[in-house]
Amino acid sequence: MSEVATVTIKYTESEVALLINSLEMTTSAKVPCVENGQWKTPYEKLKDDLIGIKNQLIEYKRQEIIKRR
Numbered sequence: 533m534s535e536v537a538t539v540t541i542k543y544t545e546s547e548v549a550l551l552i553n554s555l556e557m558t559t560s561a562k563v564p565c566v567e568n569g570q571w572k573t574p575y576e577k578l579k580d581d582l583i584g585i586k587n588q589l590i591e592y593k594r595q596e597i598i599k600r601r
Contacts, residue, residue: 548586555579 543551556579559572 545586545589548582548589552579552582552586555582 555575559575559579563569563571
């Protein structure tokens with residue numbers, strides 16, 4: 533049995549954009565007492581995942597527009 537749980541969360545397109553923006557600001561911060569920036573890794577992974585989700589949403593909307601023509 534997996535030790536990792538999976539959840540489904542519903543966000544609007546604008547909420548996804550806000551999350552990406554917040555993660556970008558968080559990971560661009562300079563933390564003076566932390567070496568290597570290893571603390572950024574999970575935040576950068578989450579940001580990349582959200583960017584992928586945003587791109588999928590954009591593609592889905594584009595396909596829906598094409599279907600209606």
